[in-house]
Amino acid sequence: MRSSCPDSLDTGKKSLLVDTHNRPVEYARISVTSQCNLRCTYCMREEHEPHESSVPSLKKHEIKTIIDVLAGLGITKIRFTGGEPLLRSDIVELVEHAKNTEGIRKVTMTTNGLLLDRYLQRLTDAGLDALNFSIDSLESERYHAITRRNEFERVRANLSKILASKSIRVKVNVVMMRGINCEEMAEFVGLTREDPVTVRFMELQPFDDNQIWRTGKFFGADKIREMLHDRFPDIQQTEGSSTEFFGFRLPGYKGSIAVIPAFTRNFCSCCNRIRITSDGKVISCLYEKEGFNLLPLLRSNSDHEALADVFRSAVAHKPEDGKHAAGNSFRASMSEIGG
Numbered sequence: 495m496r497s498s499c500p501d502s503l504d505t506g507k508k509s510l511l512v513d514t515h516n517r518p519v520e521y522a523r524i525s526v527t528s529q530c531n532l533r534c535t536y537c538m539r540e541e542h543e544p545h546e547s548s549v550p551s552l553k554k555h556e557i558k559t560i561i562d563v564l565a566g567l568g569i570t571k572i573r574f575t576g577g578e579p580l581l582r583s584d585i586v587e588l589v590e591h592a593k594n595t596e597g598i599r600k601v602t603m604t605t606n607g608l609l610l611d612r613y614l615q616r617l618t619d620a621g622l623d624a625l626n627f628s629i630d631s632l633e634s635e636r637y638h639a640i641t642r643r644n645e646f647e648r649v650r651a652n653l654s655k656i657l658a659s660k661s662i663r664v665k666v667n668v669v670m671m672r673g674i675n676c677e678e679m680a681e682f683v684g685l686t687r688e689d690p691v692t693v694r695f696m697e698l699q700p701f702d703d704n705q706i707w708r709t710g711k712f713f714g715a716d717k718i719r720e721m722l723h724d725r726f727p728d729i730q731q732t733e734g735s736s737t738e739f740f741g742f743r744l745p746g747y748k749g750s751i752a753v754i755p756a757f758t759r760n761f762c763s764c765c766n767r768i769r770i771t772s773d774g775k776v777i778s779c780l781y782e783k784e785g786f787n788l789l790p791l792l793r794s795n796s797d798h799e800a801l802a803d804v805f806r807s808a809v810a811h812k813p814e815d816g817k818h819a820a821g822n823s824f825r826a827s828m829s830e831i832g833g
C-alpha cells in the first residue's frame with residue numbers, strides 16, 4: 495500500500511516555484527556546514543577535506559536571507575542538515591528564524607545526534623517540528639566501526655533523551671548494509687514498541703567517498719522487506735509516502751517502520767525539493783553536481799529579487815529524471831548536500 499506524491503504540505507497556497515515538468519517546489523534542504531564530528535565509512539573518508547578551508551560556510555545572516563527569499567518563493571518546509579548541523583553554534587537561532595518566517599510551516603533537522611544534549615531544550619523552545627536522528631547501530635563496537643569514532647554512549651543516551659522528552663517528532667535513519675548492521679533489524683524495530691518513533695531503513699546510495707558502495711554491502715529494499723516479514727510475521731503494511739515508500743507497523747507498538755528504496759526506486763516524478771550547499775550553491779537535484787551560485791550575490795548585498803532569480807534558474811534546470819541523467823557519475827559525499 496502506498497500513495498503517490500503525498501509529502502507536500504497542504505497550505506492551500508499555490509507554489510510559486512514550479513519546474514518545467516510541472517512539479518511544485520516547496521521544500522528546501524539547507525546544508526549549514528560540510529564539517530562533521532563523525533566519519534561514517536559510507537559517507538566520507540577519514541581525511542575528509544574541510545571544505546571551509548577554501549570556501550567559507552554560509553554565514554548566519556546569509557542563511558537567514560536565503561530563508562526569507564525561499565519563503566517569498568512559496569517554500570513551506572525547511573530542513574537543516576550538513577555535514578553535522580549541530581556543529582554550528584548558531585543553529586538554534588537559524589531554527590528560530592525559519593520558524594518565525596511567514597510562509598514557513600515546518601522546520602526540521604537531520605543530525606547524527608552527538609551534540610543533541612547541548613541543544614535539545616533550546617531546539618524545542620525554538621519550535622523545531624521534527625528531527626531525523628541518524629544511528630546505524632545500537633551496539634557500541636559496531637557503531638565505532640561504522641562511524642570511526644568512539645561516541646556510541648553519548649549518541650545512544652541522546653536518542654533516549656529525545657524520545658523520552660516527547661517534545662519533537664523523531665525519525666530514526668538507519669542505512670542498512672549487508673554484513674555490517676542488517677542483522678540488527680530487530681533491535682531497531684524494538685525502538686518502536688514504546689515510543690511513537692518512525693524507524694526508517696534506508697538503502698545505501700553511491701554518494702560515498704570511501705566506495706563502500708562497491709564492496710557488496712548494498713542491501714536493497716526488497717531484502718529489507720523480506721527480512722521484516724521473516725522476522726516479524728505479524729507485521730502490517732501501511733500506506734507509504736513518496737519518500738517513506740513502504741510503511742509498516744507491528745500490532746500494539748506505538749511507532750512505525752518505513753523502508754526507503756533510495757537507490758532502487760526513482761523518486762524523480764514526485765520531487766518537490768531543492769538543496770542549498772554549505773558554500774551557497776543551489777542544487778535542484780540530488781544527482782546534480784554543479785549548482786547555481788548564490789554566494790557572489792549574497793556577498794555583494796544584492797537584493798532579494800536577484801537571489802530569487804537564481805532559485806528560479808535552478809528550478810528551471812531541474813531535470814525530469816536526474817538519476818537517469820547522472821549515469822554513473824556521482825558526487826563524492828552526501829555531506830556536501832545533506833542527504
Ligand code: SAM
Binds near residue numbers: 575576578579699700
Ligand atoms: N550528519 C547528519 C546525519 O548523519 O544525520 C546529517 C547529514 S547526513 C549526510 C544525512 C543522512 O544521509 C544521514 O541519515 C546519513 O546516514 C545519510 N547518508 C550519508 N551518506 C549516505 C550514503 N552513501 N547512502 C545512504 N545514506 C547516506
Ligand code: SF4
Binds near residue numbers: 533534537578606829
Ligand atoms: Fe557525518 Fe552524517 Fe556523513 Fe555520518 S552521514 S559522516 S554523521 S555527515
